[in-house]
Amino acid sequence: MSASLSLVVLDAVDAAPGVRSLSLADPSGATLPSYTPGSHVVVEIPAGEGRERPLANAYSLTGESLHPDRYSISVLHVPHSDGGHGGSAWMHTLGVGSQVQVLPPRSAFAPVRPASRHLLLGAGIGVTPLVSHLRSHARWGAPVEVLHLARPGQGAHLDDLVELGGDAVTLVHDRATWLTILRGRLRAQPMGTHLYTCGPAGFMDTVVAEATVAGWPAGRVHLEHFGIDALAPGEPFTVGVDGDVLDVPSGVSLLEALEEAGREIPSLCRQGVCGECRLKVGSATGLLHRDLYLTDDDKAAGDCVMACVSRAQPGADGRSHLEVLL
Amino acid sequence: MSAPAPPHYTSVPAWAREPVVEPVDHAGTSHSVLSVGPDGAAAAAHWLDALGCAGARVRHHDCADAAQAVDALETDLADALVGHRVLVAGSAQACLAVRAAAVRAGLSDAELRVAVTTVDERSVWCVHCHATNSAAAELEDVLACAGCGRTLLVYPHVSRRTGAHLGFMVDAEGPA
Amino acid sequence: MSTVHEARGVTHDRSRGHARTSPDLIATFPFPFPQTTYRYSTNVEPGRAAVSTPAGQWGEAVVDIDSEYHHELAERARILAVDPSRYAVLPHMHVAAWDAALDLMRELALTHPDQCDLTLLERGARPTYRWRNDLLGIDHTFVLGDTDTLPPEHPEPLGWIAAQVQEDIVLLDQRDGVLYGDAGVVTFAADWSFGFDVGMTFLEIHGPVPRLHAEGVITRAHEFLKRLEPGEVYRRTNWTLTVGRRLDVSTELYPEWGPDREWVQTLDDEDFGRLVHLRVEVQHLIRLPESGAVMFLIRTYLLPLADLAGVEHWRLRTAEVLRELPDDMAEYKGIAKYRHRTADWLLAH
Numbered sequence A: 001m002s003a004s005l006s007l008v009v010l011d012a013v014d015a016a017p018g019v020r021s022l023s024l025a026d027p028s029g030a031t032l033p034s035y036t037p038g039s040h041v042v043v044e045i046p047a048g049e050g051r052e053r054p055l056a057n058a059y060s061l062t063g064e065s066l067h068p069d070r071y072s073i074s075v076l077h078v079p080h081s082d083g084g085h086g087g088s089a090w091m092h093t094l095g096v097g098s099q100v101q102v103l104p105p106r107s108a109f110a111p112v113r114p115a116s117r118h119l120l121l122g123a124g125i126g127v128t129p130l131v132s133h134l135r136s137h138a139r140w141g142a143p144v145e146v147l148h149l150a151r152p153g154q155g156a157h158l159d160d161l162v163e164l165g166g167d168a169v170t171l172v173h174d175r176a177t178w179l180t181i182l183r184g185r186l187r188a189q190p191m192g193t194h195l196y197t198c199g200p201a202g203f204m205d206t207v208v209a210e211a212t213v214a215g216w217p218a219g220r221v222h223l224e225h226f227g228i229d230a231l232a233p234g235e236p237f238t239v240g241v242d243g244d245v246l247d248v249p250s251g252v253s254l255l256e257a258l259e260e261a262g263r264e265i266p267s268l269c270r271q272g273v274c275g276e277c278r279l280k281v282g283s284a285t286g287l288l289h290r291d292l293y294l295t296d297d298d299k300a301a302g303d304c305v306m307a308c309v310s311r312a313q314p315g316a317d318g319r320s321h322l323e324v325l326l
Numbered sequence B: 001m002s003a004p005a006p007p008h009y010t011s012v013p014a015w016a017r018e019p020v021v022e023p024v025d026h027a028g029t030s031h032s033v034l035s036v037g038p039d040g041a042a043a044a045a046h047w048l049d050a051l052g053c054a055g056a057r058v059r060h061h062d063c064a065d066a067a068q069a070v071d072a073l074e075t076d077l078a079d080a081l082v083g084h085r086v087l088v089a090g091s092a093q094a095c096l097a098v099r100a101a102a103v104r105a106g107l108s109d110a111e112l113r114v115a116v117t118t119v120d121e122r123s124v125w126c127v128h129c130h131a132t133n134s135a136a137a138e139l140e141d142v143l144a145c146a147g148c149g150r151t152l153l154v155y156p157h158v159s160r161r162t163g164a165h166l167g168f169m170v171d172a173e174g175p176a
Numbered sequence C: 001m002s003t004v005h006e007a008r009g010v011t012h013d014r015s016r017g018h019a020r021t022s023p024d025l026i027a028t029f030p031f032p033f034p035q036t037t038y039r040y041s042t043n044v045e046p047g048r049a050a051v052s053t054p055a056g057q058w059g060e061a062v063v064d065i066d067s068e069y070h071h072e073l074a075e076r077a078r079i080l081a082v083d084p085s086r087y088a089v090l091p092h093m094h095v096a097a098w099d100a101a102l103d104l105m106r107e108l109a110l111t112h113p114d115q116c117d118l119t120l121l122e123r124g125a126r127p128t129y130r131w132r133n134d135l136l137g138i139d140h141t142f143v144l145g146d147t148d149t150l151p152p153e154h155p156e157p158l159g160w161i162a163a164q165v166q167e168d169i170v171l172l173d174q175r176d177g178v179l180y181g182d183a184g185v186v187t188f189a190a191d192w193s194f195g196f197d198v199g200m201t202f203l204e205i206h207g208p209v210p211r212l213h214a215e216g217v218i219t220r221a222h223e224f225l226k227r228l229e230p231g232e233v234y235r236r237t238n239w240t241l242t243v244g245r246r247l248d249v250s251t252e253l254y255p256e257w258g259p260d261r262e263w264v265q266t267l268d269d270e271d272f273g274r275l276v277h278l279r280v281e282v283q284h285l286i287r288l289p290e291s292g293a294v295m296f297l298i299r300t301y302l303l304p305l306a307d308l309a310g311v312e313h314w315r316l317r318t319a320e321v322l323r324e325l326p327d328d329m330a331e332y333k334g335i336a337k338y339r340h341r342t343a344d345w346l347l348a349h
């Protein structure tokens, strides 16, 4: 779990109906860490105003990825009626000078560098990671083609697409036309092309289905799921050790909690891979292992955990507790 | 089937240890079938039948040797579109050489199928003089390098980019 | 020492060992044995943390410069001139090569601010930088991605930066859930061939190592590396023994250095202690931002037994580890013929 960055809103504009574009910068104006094209940041959204618990929303970065002086994101407002949890509504309340906590950029949708050509297929707000791909391809002179679906008058970043991609960009406003063009383009890509898609789940399902019919092997098709693949901070639980009971809050690992209580636990990677911090478990309401070290058999036996990443899970009575034997 | 591969043979494809015929990938929309030598041609016949029945678009190249197959592959790939698949039939040595050309051209493992007729011959690259030897040799056999005369161990380590095995001097340390 | 040279017909004496080890090489030696026994494990830990040893400390810098800087860079240049296959950048790795150069310049500037400085002169799609490395008299302005702006004697970013750091460099491309070793400059390999391995997957590269696969060490390492994020720096150590102060023990040159493993057994105690070196690699693992490649840095340190024995803890611990090491691991490391004599030597000195 990397430490979050404290950033301020430098710029906020309504980029398209329902879409607010924000630039986040270091308060001192320092250059922010460079990131891999297609990366997202996770913004921490506090509880309150109808949000039962803090939320963590992922947003693709759309600006310059090298030595950025700001992180640019575009937020589509998702109302409650469409399954929103109030996170994007909160993001829309931010104005210049507002403070936000942001986890550093994470890459889960990187361009494949050996590709001889890149086919970018977006819809609606799914344009955002594709803009950053396009910037990188323009920088390195990689052949690229963009097919983007947006409702008339509603697309954010369409000007960016045209500026960066020029003739290589096709904008389409209705789904029937889009599907016809898509089918043609999928059958006209030179060997060595990779495709990238981002948009609503139904849209991406269509892209994958059409690509499969056109003979594309899965390895050439890349989807942005907006998954938060970082280890989540997790729910709080308690740990019993030699008769003491310690609290392990959300965002704190079992290893850190034990260390804070003055217990010495061997550790190296703090990522659940090296095996150093293995602890014996006496009993537990439930275990969330999350490590790469233990075998499936170890995990099934339930008598050990990796203190750096594993947590207790609630049992039948709703309590989350774990007894460790040091 | 032979015994499972020793765990450290990570770079040696299973089909370079034991002949195998992989099935046609019917998800492909067009195919290059490359057969090397008479045995390769016989092995490719099943594929051609299967593809013919399915009405697929096929380019068939009946090649005398691996070099010819590599040329044919490069020509086909120059104007091939995504959806294309490559099938190679012949000795493991020929299949490794064609795979290497496919890898250099950016093909993924999923886009290549092989029918291996024999695993007796191998290409062995001498790490000391950079000569590539072609010889009948098992993994972990020794052979004399045609380039520098050293006695090479045929190491179970295979390059994706050349299809050759790593060969290094087996008796460099002198008396054991 | 000179009699030893003549007996072996060795012309360049640096490969046979220093007459006297410079004190900084002892003070910064990354002693690799935290435990009394050694087994393979996915021994990765966060980088940039200093580790104290009885002789000093190591580990604060990702790119480490010591008193061997100029000598090792000259050695790398010599090896590359003789055998260009120690350098490779597959065509799709040019972005990673620029990335690596920038990252290593930043690291050098971080740890040697008085001699090294990287200034971003112009932001944008093709940023312009000024790079100064006073240690080598370099002061050069270049544009990212434009090889025409590089010094004419180093018209390619990876070669340029490899001529300025003591570390060997491997760049791994990540695609379809797999890491591929697709570029690098490796002149100081410990019994492997970079030129042969280039283009292989991470799992294929590690094929020859015993135990790793059965024990899941390398698949865990692969999973870990795939999740590494830009800005994160991890490191691990690896070790073996080397006869002579010989950095290039690549498989390419095995016929040249292989006989040393026999010959070393015939040496008297004094020569044995000067010539047998504990060889430690400090390996850093860094995700590069623009390319998404993983940069693997291998920095090799060599310390003769004679100096190792000067530190009581090192002397005893090394002997203990060498005695207990399982045969298959000793065999793979190429030390089976003289590890027991090495342990005995240490215990007797």
Ligand code: HEM
Pocket (backbone or CB within 6 Å): C040, C041, C042, C043, C044, C170, C172, C181, C191, C192, C193, C197, C205, C206, C208, C209, C212, C217, C218, C221, C236, C238, C239, C240, C296, C332, C333
């Ligand atoms: C966490 C990461 C890694 C772990 C745990 C690991 C582990 C190991 C181990 C235990 C060995 C055997 C060493 C010995 O006994 O002397 C080894 C060898 C080796 N490693 Fe790694 N390694 C890692 C990363 C890498 C990377 C990124 C590369 C990139 C090229 C690499 C290249 C090699 C090579 C070339 C060898 C020698 C193999 C041979 O004999 O041909 N390693 N590694």
Ligand code: FES
Pocket (backbone or CB within 6 Å): A266, A267, A268, A269, A270, A271, A272, A273, A274, A275, A276, A277, A278, A291, A293, A306, A307, A308, A309
């Ligand atoms: S510290 Fe490495 S697994 Fe926990």
